[in-house]
Amino acid sequence: MTLTQQELITAEIIRNSLETVSKELSATVENTALSPIFTLNHDYSCGVFYVGEDDEVQLVARDMAVPVHIFASLDSVKIVFSTFAGDVHEGDVFLVTDPYLGGTHCPDWTIIRPVSVGPGTMFLPCVRGHVNDVGGPVPGNYNVNARDVWQEGFRIPPVRIVSRGEPVADLWETILANTRLPAEVRGDLMAMVGACQVGERRVRELTRKYGVEMLRRSVDYIVDYSETRLRAAIASWPDGTYEHTEYVDHDFAGNQDIPVHVKLAVAGDEMTVDFAGTSPQVPGFINSPTGNTKSHVFTALIALCPDIPINSGFFRPLTILMPPHSMLNPDAPAPVGNSTLTPGTTITEAVMKVFERLAPELVGTASVDMNGARCFGVSSKTGRYWVSSDLAATAMSAGGAYGTDGWGGWAATFCALRLPPLEMFELQFPWEYVLDEYACDTAAPGRWRGAPAIHYRRRHTDDMRCTIYNGCARNTLVGYADGGRGAGNYWVIREGEPDELTVTEKCYAEPLAEGSLLFSQSGGGGGWGDPFERDPAAVLDDWLDDLVSIEGARRDYGVVIDGERRAVDVAATERERRRDR
Amino acid sequence: MVTQAFESAVSQLRDACPWDPAPTVALADAEGRIVAAEDERRAASLEAVARFVRDAFAGDWAPGDVVLSNDPFVGCADVTELTLVHGAADGFALARVRIPDIGGFRVGGVAPEALDIWGDGARFPALRIAIGGAPRSEGRALLLLNSRTPKLVDRALDALSAVAAKLAQDLPVQDGRAAAAQAARDALRTLTPGTYRAEAAVELPGRPAGPSVRVTLEVGEDVRLGFADSDAVVELPVNSSAPHTLDCCLAELADAIEGFPTAPGALGAVAVDPGAGTIAGAALPAATSLARHVTARAIREAVRDVVRQAGGTDASEGWWEREGRRAFEARIDPDGLCLRPELVAATLELERNEGAR
Numbered sequence: 001m002t003l004t005q006q007e008l009i010t011a012e013i014i015r016n017s018l019e020t021v022s023k024e025l026s027a028t029v030e031n032t033a034l035s036p037i038f039t040l041n042h043d044y045s046c047g048v049f050y051v052g053e054d055d056e057v058q059l060v061a062r063d064m065a066v067p068v069h070i071f072a073s074l075d076s077v078k079i080v081f082s083t084f085a086g087d088v089h090e091g092d093v094f095l096v097t098d099p100y101l102g103g104t105h106c107p108d109w110t111i112i113r114p115v116s117v118g119p120g121t122m123f124l125p126c127v128r129g130h131v132n133d134v135g136g137p138v139p140g141n142y143n144v145n146a147r148d149v150w151q152e153g154f155r156i157p158p159v160r161i162v163s164r165g166e167p168v169a170d171l172w173e174t175i176l177a178n179t180r181l182p183a184e185v186r187g188d189l190m191a192m193v194g195a196c197q198v199g200e201r202r203v204r205e206l207t208r209k210y211g212v213e214m215l216r217r218s219v220d221y222i223v224d225y226s227e228t229r230l231r232a233a234i235a236s237w238p239d240g241t242y243e244h245t246e247y248v249d250h251d252f253a254g255n256q257d258i259p260v261h262v263k264l265a266v267a268g269d270e271m272t273v274d275f276a277g278t279s280p281q282v283p284g285f286i287n288s289p290t291g292n293t294k295s296h297v298f299t300a301l302i303a304l305c306p307d308i309p310i311n312s313g314f315f316r317p318l319t320i321l322m323p324p325h326s327m328l329n330p331d332a333p334a335p336v337g338n339s340t341l342t343p344g345t346t347i348t349e350a351v352m353k354v355f356e357r358l359a360p361e362l363v364g365t366a367s368v369d370m371n372g373a374r375c376f377g378v379s380s381k382t383g384r385y386w387v388s389s390d391l392a393a394t395a396m397s398a399g400g401a402y403g404t405d406g407w408g409g410w411a412a413t414f415c416a417l418r419l420p421p422l423e424m425f426e427l428q429f430p431w432e433y434v435l436d437e438y439a440c441d442t443a444a445p446g447r448w449r450g451a452p453a454i455h456y457r458r459r460h461t462d463d464m465r466c467t468i469y470n471g472c473a474r475n476t477l478v479g480y481a482d483g484g485r486g487a488g489n490y491w492v493i494r495e496g497e498p499d500e501l502t503v504t505e506k507c508y509a510e511p512l513a514e515g516s517l518l519f520s521q522s523g524g525g526g527g528w529g530d531p532f533e534r535d536p537a538a539v540l541d542d543w544l545d546d547l548v549s550i551e552g553a554r555r556d557y558g559v560v561i562d563g564e565r566r567a568v569d570v571a572a573t574e575r576e577r578r579r580d581r
Numbered sequence: 582m583v584t585q586a587f588e589s590a591v592s593q594l595r596d597a598c599p600w601d602p603a604p605t606v607a608l609a610d611a612e613g614r615i616v617a618a619e620d621e622r623r624a625a626s627l628e629a630v631a632r633f634v635r636d637a638f639a640g641d642w643a644p645g646d647v648v649l650s651n652d653p654f655v656g657c658a659d660v661t662e663l664t665l666v667h668g669a670a671d672g673f674a675l676a677r678v679r680i681p682d683i684g685g686f687r688v689g690g691v692a693p694e695a696l697d698i699w700g701d702g703a704r705f706p707a708l709r710i711a712i713g714g715a716p717r718s719e720g721r722a723l724l725l726l727n728s729r730t731p732k733l734v735d736r737a738l739d740a741l742s743a744v745a746a747k748l749a750q751d752l753p754v755q756d757g758r759a760a761a762a763q764a765a766r767d768a769l770r771t772l773t774p775g776t777y778r779a780e781a782a783v784e785l786p787g788r789p790a791g792p793s794v795r796v797t798l799e800v801g802e803d804v805r806l807g808f809a810d811s812d813a814v815v816e817l818p819v820n821s822s823a824p825h826t827l828d829c830c831l832a833e834l835a836d837a838i839e840g841f842p843t844a845p846g847a848l849g850a851v852a853v854d855p856g857a858g859t860i861a862g863a864a865l866p867a868a869t870s871l872a873r874h875v876t877a878r879a880i881r882e883a884v885r886d887v888v889r890q891a892g893g894t895d896a897s898e899g900w901w902e903r904e905g906r907r908a909f910e911a912r913i914d915p916d917g918l919c920l921r922p923e924l925v926a927a928t929l930e931l932e933r934n935e936g937a938r
Contacts, residue, residue, distance in 0.1 A: 098726060135699040135703060135704070136684070136685075136699055137685055137686040137692070137694075137695065137696075137699060137700040138700075139696075148729070150684035150685065150727065150728075150729055151684075151685075151686060154684075154699075154703055154727060155684075155726045155727050156723065156726070157719075157722045157723060157726050158719075159719045159722075159723060160719065169641075170637070170638075170648075170707060170708050170709050170720075171708070171719070171720075171723075173637070173706060173707070174704075174705055174706065174707075174708045174723065177652065177704040177705070177706050178699065178703055178704055180697070180699065180866060333729070385866075509696070
């Protein structure tokens with residue numbers, strides 16, 4: 001694809017315009033959706049896909065998104081496009097959710113609005129969002145006891161929910177009959193549909209402004225450019241084969257330390273990621289559909305190459321081999337409900353660890369140290385049924401990277417998610433926050449340390465039930481280049497009561513009475529580099545910020561702090577750092 | 582002629598569904614009122630489905646449209662009871678079978694751990710699977726994807742569609758509703774005026790007594806049967822939806838009151854209040870999968886008791902021992918309160934064989 005200098009500039013404007021369209025989709029959803037999971041947690045992602053004359057479906061632009069949403073959407077768009085080939089009309093909107101039809105887990109719903117702008121040229125604004133409840137046996141759909149996908153929620157194949165601009169009423173009613181929160185989900189679904197309508201408007205404006213041919217040529221260029229950039233990056237890495245195994249704590253069905261094995265082969269400007277040697281599919285709900293598996297590989301890769309525009313061209317130099325019947329390419333109907341978190345996080349870690357061997361200064365935690373909980377109940381004040389997803393309890397995963405400590409917030413896998421404003425959650429759900437702070441001596445040591453763990457405690461103001469799905473209690477997030485591991489996760493329910501229960505794996509629908517306390521530790525990501533190479537002044541800062549104790553500074557960093565002088569004892573530190581470890 | 586058509590239809594459904602499909606068929610008029618039913622004791626719930634479909638698609642309905650429903654809060658006893666409604670020029674033909682699975686916690690849709698209806702399985706209040714005679718593949722795909730036995734359900738759908746389409750040709754039939762209601766009123770006059778109350782607990786094998794059904798029968802100028810004093814819905818799959826309770830009432834009244842017919846329209850002689858929010862008048866999101874067994878027994882026993890107090894017969898005494906227990910034990914594992922393991926195995930084997938067929 002050769003463009004003139006002027007066309008190159010236009011193509012770049014079009015690329016940025018399409019990314020702006022994606023941002024506008026996001027803003028539309030945020031401002032019009034109803035549920036806190038959309039409006040506050042931002043658990044959705046938006047992008048624009050493209051189909052040219054070759055009928056290949058390509059991602060061309062995305063907003064800052066949850067990668068596991070937007071990359072897996074590629075498969076969703078493909079399946080909708082193939083299902084309805086030749087039967088797509090102006091004003092149609094499609095929905096697909098099924099994990100085995102391009103999805104990840106049942107609550108992730110993908111809305112697609114094809115926009116034909118010329119012969120053989122179609123843009124597809126798309127929103128994928130995590131819906132708060134999609135029926136199935138367990139409120140919130142994290143069924144820790146699931147043994148098949150029907151125990152995880154309502155499954156939706158590709159369906160046309162808006163036909164030529166008109167909602168298909170009986171489909172909507174059927175879909176909404178399969179959620180415990182029909183009013184909220186209807187609002188979120190309408191927000192997603194509405195956002196795609198905004199996307200259509202913007203795409204048509206772009207078409208009017210630049211013409212179909214220029215759009216087509218620009219998309220080809222945009223995608224090729226990313227491919228070229230990634231190929232150059234790969235070519236700069238040494239050819240060879242690199243392997244690593246990471247472990248998932250458990251499968252929620254009694255199996256422990258489940259391997260995710262990666263073999264990375266770099267050859268010239270291409271790479272192959274092969275998961276042979278990974279666990280066969282497991283009984284519990286951590287099997288990862290292929291779209292999910294690929295997304296987590298892409299997540300690691302984009303973290304390694306942050307300055308390359310993300311689109312389908314970026315994926316071309318990469319071949320991903322996922323052994324059939326394995327945990328990372330399961331056969332239906334294996335349960336998959338927790339796949340976006342577990343083993344998703346382990347996939348990304350394992351891929352990162354192989355890259356540690358070829359590009360150590362680029363790697364770091366791009367995973368999420370997930371400790372999840374879904375609570376549900378009926379408000380004694382309003383009689384309203386509710387289901388909550390409180391990300392404040394799962395606040396931390398960032399790790400150290402070359403040149404920087406881990407910071408608060410989310411790591412790459414879920415970077416678009418937001419921590420909810422606690423006051424808003426206190427208004428919407430029956431609890432009060434008692435504690436939400438960094439815990440001392442919990443950060444993964446490193447030359448650049450990981451983020452400390454968050455300690456979280458809340459007191460309930462109504463009765464409810466609680467389901468917990470906890471990972472990374474033992475196999476905590478890894479460190480890089482000799483950095484230490486994160487602190488890991490656990491929960492304490494009914495804290496301080498005779499029937500207090502510490503949860504490191506799971507519990508299902510445990511009753512929590514009014515007045516009861518719920519505690520969680522959410523660990524941070526791994527450290528980067530040898531902790532004994534950490535700048536002692538940075539350790540002192542951490543001590544002053546109550547992030548490390550005097551004992552921890554000596555043990556983990558070899559830094560001796562004189563508490564009275566509030567200073568580093570330089571001579572003692574030098575001696576300490578020379579000791580055998 | 583209609584009877585013959587019904588027998589043939591039920592036979593066809595039974596042949597096509599080699600499990601325990603409990604088939605039945607009926608015809609409804611344009612208002613959704615059942616005018617003829619193969620099993621008249623299930624007519625009330627079938628009518629509820631027909632009326633719901635009529636209302637749901639009002640103004641958007643044509644002969645040849647086909648709608649499926651399995652929703653207890655529309656008119657099915659539980660989510661495995663799939664009812665097909667086929668539109669005709671003068672009304673609706675309905676065909677119903679029990680399908681082997683529709684998701685939820687367990688194969689067969691019976692799960693003691695179900696906290697709510699979604700624990701039983703997926704809900705389909707009214708979804709069109711044919712429009713003007715043309716198949717609508719999205720509707721069917723949506724249903725099949727939510728079953729562990731999609732091939733068997735597909736087969737059931739084919740049979741239901743064929744049967745309902747054929748029956749639709751029999752419309753209209755003679756409407757005997759008024760005569761049935763009059764016969765019912767005449768029979769009710771044999772009862773002694775007064776107010777009567779009775780109670781029966783829902784019995785679950787090997788478990789403490791469950792919630793109670795409480796019924797009040799008022800015999801006067803009008804006859805009223807009310808369940809409002811029953812226990813509230815519970816987080817167990819024993820809640821009976823209102824249409825299912827109506828079916829139970831009709832069956833019991835016909836057994837216990839001499840001359841009370843089961844023919845469509847008979848229940849019009851009694852004002853039945855299932856008691857919204859109780860285990861006899863369950864609403865969303867109550868789980869219902871065991872209601873047709875254990876709660877049906879309690880409802881019938883309570884109704885029998887009040888009717889007997891009012892001078893009715895006890896002809897239905899022993900119904901549970903004669904029919905109910907057998908049906909219960911044939912399907913349900915009393916220890917686990919789920920589908921019997923051998924039935925689950927047989928169902929899954931059938932599904933596998935259906936794939937090979």
